[in-house]
Amino acid sequence: MTVTTDATTIPAHLLDLDARDLLAHKRAEFLLPPDVLYLDGNSLGPLHRSVPARLAGVAEREWGQQLIRSWMGDADWMHLPERVAAKLARLIGAQPDEVAVGDSTTVNVFKALAAALHLAPQGRRVILTDADNFPTDLYVAQGLNALLGGGYELRRVPNTEVADHLNADVAVLLLTEVDYRTGRRLDLPDLTARAHAAGVLTIWDLAHSAGAFPVDLDGAGADFAVGCGYKFLNGGPGAPGYLYVAARHLDRAPVAISGWMGHADVFEMAREYSPAPGARRFVPGTPQVLGLSALDSALDAFADVEMADLRAKSLSLTSTFMALMELLAARHPLELVTPTEPEQRGSQVSYRHPDARGVMARLTERGIIGDFRTPDILRFGITPLYHSHADMWRAVQGIGAVLDRAETPV
Ligand SMILES: Cc1ncc(COP(=O)(O)O)c(C=O)c1O
Ligand SMILES: Nc1ccccc1C(=O)C[C@H](N)C(=O)O
Missing domain, CATH: 3.40.640.10 (Type I PLP-dependent aspartate aminotransferase-like (Major domain))
Structure with a gap:
């Protein structure tokens, strides 16, 4: 599977938004497998890189060495x-x-x-x-x-x-x-x-x-x-x-x-x-x-994130995603069910599709991981801490490829 897209095909205005992204540095704090475009942080957020060492410390030092003393004391x-x-x-x-x-x-x-x-x-x-x-x-x-x-x-x-x-x-x-x-x-x-x-x-x-x-x-x-x-x-x-x-x-x-x-x-x-x-x-x-x-x-x-910045970026990402998906909706049976009014949406975008289950299975095979929700919802979780506008572009390219293939008669 590949979710990489030639960087030169990413529209300049999206690259420009990413260049001005106040939260761009946060992405490196997460372990995101390179062959995956993860749009499911609203089901299970990815691993923050600080966590494994913390868990190892809790297990080996606090539990292993200090045993019951860790209920009090330093731990x-x-x-x-x-x-x-x-x-x-x-x-x-x-x-x-x-x-x-x-x-x-x-x-x-x-x-x-x-x-x-x-x-x-x-x-x-x-x-x-x-x-x-x-x-x-x-x-x-x-x-x-x-x-x-x-x-x-x-x-x-x-x-x-x-x-x-x-x-x-x-x-x-x-x-x-x-x-x-x-x-x-x-x-x-x-x-x-x-x-x-x-x-x-x-x-x-x-x-x-x-x-x-x-x-x-x-x-x-x-x-x-x-x-x-x-x-x-x-x-x-x-x-x-x-x-x-x-x-x-x-x-x-x-x-x-x-x-x-x-x-x-x-x-x-x-x-x-x-x-x-x-x-x-x-x-x-x-x-x-x-x-x-x-x-x-x-x-x-x-700790170093202004929640207002997080919201501004989330809205920019979800708007970008919806705008790019509009082109696909013109040729596929996709119905946007997420409100377009910014104040009326969270940080996910969902579409109805008659074969949502099959489409999500094929997307997942390609490394584009979102969610299927009954009865016919394709759900894409968008997370301002680690997504970029370029990711929105790559995701929509991948979704388009899957939909085009599925609906092309052979
Ligand atoms: C709105 C909402 N409430 C609750 C839950 C789950 O609760 P729990 O962590 O107890 O499984 C979820 C997702 O699993 C959810 O989306
Ligand atoms: N806890 C889970 C365990 C397994 C699979 C999914 C979940 C979810 O959290 C689903 C989520 N609440 C959702 O909005 O669909």
Whole structure:
């Protein structure tokens, strides 16, 4: 497979944009196989080059030599969740003690929803969500409702109509900011304000937001949020997820999984639960040290990055990609499903194609790795930390070659 294109064929204006790219130096920080054009960082971010040495150090020194002493002492594994939370907080517009890092996103949806339902005004029985929300968010709501006796209704509406369904029946609004299929980005501040005006609490799933563009949870007055560590944050396969709880809710939000590691004094081994200060109370069990260490290291990629620059580059890349793909759409059955309005999209571009599954399989064979999503979506994740405008050109050349071949009668 080859994804290389003769540099002279890349349009000059794209090379010019790359020459002025403020983030161009970040690419070298990632291990990106030379024969692959990776457009799937929204499923699994690539390896940040700092991670292997960090993991080796944790394994050989902290675990191998220091053994149990690493829970305290220099390694201080006990407070690793807080250290990672501090790095993550900046990316999502939170205070460090509003963020609990650990567990999967799925488990964090459970914790957030359990807390939000408890805090919601009495008598409200509707959990309002996007009909096409990511399955785990829907399933957790179904499961928690069953656990609570089935008295809630999970009301699923198209994400463009959510605002019309905010009323006095609704307890909680559970939304993913960027739709994993279409890449549509909802207006988080506006929907949060509308929800609050209707007395509704909000839970935002930031799986496809954090690390892709700036998020300002505190600024929006959000209530709860969750997200994944392994997508745009590049924390590695199965990296810990996170939970955000607004400071104003921390002392009233019930801790559904009240574990010993979220206790105010872990080694006192008290018989009664007493929550730790801040969001640490939502880290119920032993922190996942290996995964947290990889995420901690990977998050350093953002240390010298202005999130506004990241967003500007992401939009430039996605616009470029869409414009180049338009030429292909003229001769192939590709239907753009990602909004063209910049503020309405995240950092991915998706198309419907009648044979999306087959097309993505052939692209992957060529080393152009994106995602197929049911029923007919070709999804391309675009990451401003390591993509260039030239990559957009190469990707579209490759996609064109695959589509042309598939549709040329032999
Ligand atoms: C919006 C969204 N929420 C949640 C998840 C996954 O959660 P978990 O890490 O628990 O598998 C994903 C992707 O896997 C996702 O896209
Ligand atoms: N965690 C995974 C494990 C295996 C394969 C994909 C995933 C994803 O994360 C999919 C992603 N949430 C998506 O938006 O499609």
